[in-house]
Amino acid sequence: MAQEPPRRIARAVAETARQFGTPDLRVAGTIWWYMNCGNYALADQRTVIDELAEVSGASPQALWAIASDDLAKQLLASGNRDAKVESPLLAPRFVEVAGRWFVKRQSCCLIYETPQADLCLSCPKHLPAERERLLEEFVRRSR
Numbered sequence: 716m717a718q719e720p721p722r723r724i725a726r727a728v729a730e731t732a733r734q735f736g737t738p739d740l741r742v743a744g745t746i747w748w749y750m751n752c753g754n755y756a757l758a759d760q761r762t763v764i765d766e767l768a769e770v771s772g773a774s775p776q777a778l779w780a781i782a783s784d785d786l787a788k789q790l791l792a793s794g795n796r797d798a799k800v801e802s803p804l805l806a807p808r809f810v811e812v813a814g815r816w817f818v819k820r821q822s823c824c825l826i827y828e829t830p831q832a833d834l835c836l837s838c839p840k841h842l843p844a845e846r847e848r849l850l851e852e853f854v855r856r857s858r
Contacts, residue, residue, distance in 0.1 A: 744771025
């Protein structure tokens, strides 16, 4: 995907802030990246992350963690849990819960900081036992 000028990213972050009802551009930028990072090749992600960090105030490390988790989700869907990745991506992590594999996320989308939402089901901010309980419940309901 072609590089986006910073003003286009700034507009996208502002629109995400409006849609999610948050004045915090760090939250909006993180949510926007969480929804869009899979649309960018790794070479483009470097540029977008740098520009997004500048526009939103989100840390590049947090944005790379989101990209890493997105790649892990793609690897899991393709059945390739043993793939190796290179820096700046983090090594993918997976966890088996109730016979089903999930990405053990290293990133937080910050959606809980908006007026409409709580922590995501697999949010790394959950205590491990609570996250496992929620995932087990999800597996039970989806059978």
